[in-house]
Amino acid sequence: MSDYVQPLPRHESPRPDHALPLAGGRAWFTEALRHRRGAAPERIGLEEIPEETCARLSAPRAPLYGMAMDRPRLMGIVNVTPDSFSDGGAHGTAQKAFRHAQELICQGADIIDIGGESTRPGAQAVPPEAEIARIEPVVSALAGASEVPISIDTRKVDVAEAAVRAGARLVNDVSGFTYDRMLGPFCAREGLPVCVMHARGDPETMQDNPRYDDVLLDVYDFLAAQVIMLAEVGIPREKILIDPGIGFGKKIEHNLALLNGIALFHSLGCPILLGASRKGFIGKLSGGVPPAGRAPGSAAISQWAASQGVQVLRIHDVADTAQALALWHAITFNDAGGHE
Known part of the structure; x- marks a missing residue:
């Protein structure tokens, strides 16, 4: 057993x-x-x-591009899509996405995660050519204007290749490297750190009555197997982040069980990335609050995650989260950080 x-x-x-x-x-x-x-x-x-x-x-955990993983790092989300659940396409053009990324960096983002394909429940796949056309100018402009590492949120090797040429330095795959079998070997050849996420099904069908024997252990087993697979293609454990995939093929009770037990994933020896920001279950548990009004609930989850040792928080509301974590840190460790 x-x-x-x-x-x-x-x-x-x-x-x-x-x-x-x-x-x-x-x-x-x-x-x-x-x-x-x-x-x-x-x-x-x-x-x-x-x-x-x-x-x-x-x-x-090994540093990520010089960033120590001994405290929570903030990954700001930039969706270059017309149909994102979180912002309704507010940053759907290259110029708007670039400006938004710069704003997130000014607010304290340690990493910027750029995506050109919506992965909201019910979303349909985007052809690689269209995805590249969306993200390439944003990645290129941001890489030329800032030293902050850029992550590319994609399931496709063609998109990852274009993003890396433009300046991306990390690949974040919501399919857990199951959608495109060439993506893992490409990341190994390029020496890229990666994030492997758990999802049940694809975005178009993932919320169609997902079932688990034990969601916490089932997700753990999937991530453990993918870490081994990625190591076999040449990506060492110290370059792998793991993400339990909140909201990706999960009901409310599944999301809560994963959050409650998230410290279990430290047993894999990899940094943990958590992406719960503005997710639907926050709205449902808060009386139907729309995505733009879910910053307080998202910050509460980030504080809980910080208490459990989670290293990377993928978030929309960087300023709100940074403030919440600064206060949590000061109270928890009785440390004013030089402020009087």
Whole structure:
């Protein structure tokens, strides 16, 4: 029977002498939940966690383009699409998308994630040529104007190739490298870091009554298998980010279970990327708030994720999230950061 180990992060000071750091960050743990299929989670101490698992849970994650992964990094979202669920195509032209990216950088974005294909529920696939026409001028202009790393949000190797030529430095694939089998080998040849996300089905059909045996463990198993696959094609674990895929083939209860247990994914030894910003379940749990009004709910999720050691937050509302995290950090660690 397989064991899955979810550390229980703590932040109090002083830290017990026997505690382990969580992924090299400021959170620590002395206990964990042991998950087994068909059984209730069981609380265990460090002495019951396998040595290899302890090593993966506690080891610092490799820096991403010079950025230490010991605190949450903000990935600002730029959708160069006419039909995005979050902004209704407000940044659908190259000029508007470029200006929006610059605004997000000024607000504190550490990474900019540019996408030219909507992946909202029900969205249809976009031909590679159209996707390239949308993203290429934005990536090129931004790469020439800023040193902030650019991520390309795509499932297609042709689009990734064009984006990398234009200046993108990370590939974020919402299909988890299952849509285009040539994308992984391309990223390996280019030495690119990647983000592998879990999705059930494709955007057009993913919300058609998704089912899981145990959503937390099912998503973990998928990501574990994809990390191994990517390593086999030449992408080392230290260059792989993992994303549980909130809202991609998940009902509200699935999203909540993944968020509640997100620390489990530290067991894979990779940085965790979370993309829950403005998602539909926030609106449903908030009384039907439309996407543009979901910044407070999105910031609440970001604070929870930060408490669980998540390293990268993919967000629309950078300024709001940065402010929320600054206050969370000051309170949690009793650290005013030099402000009087």
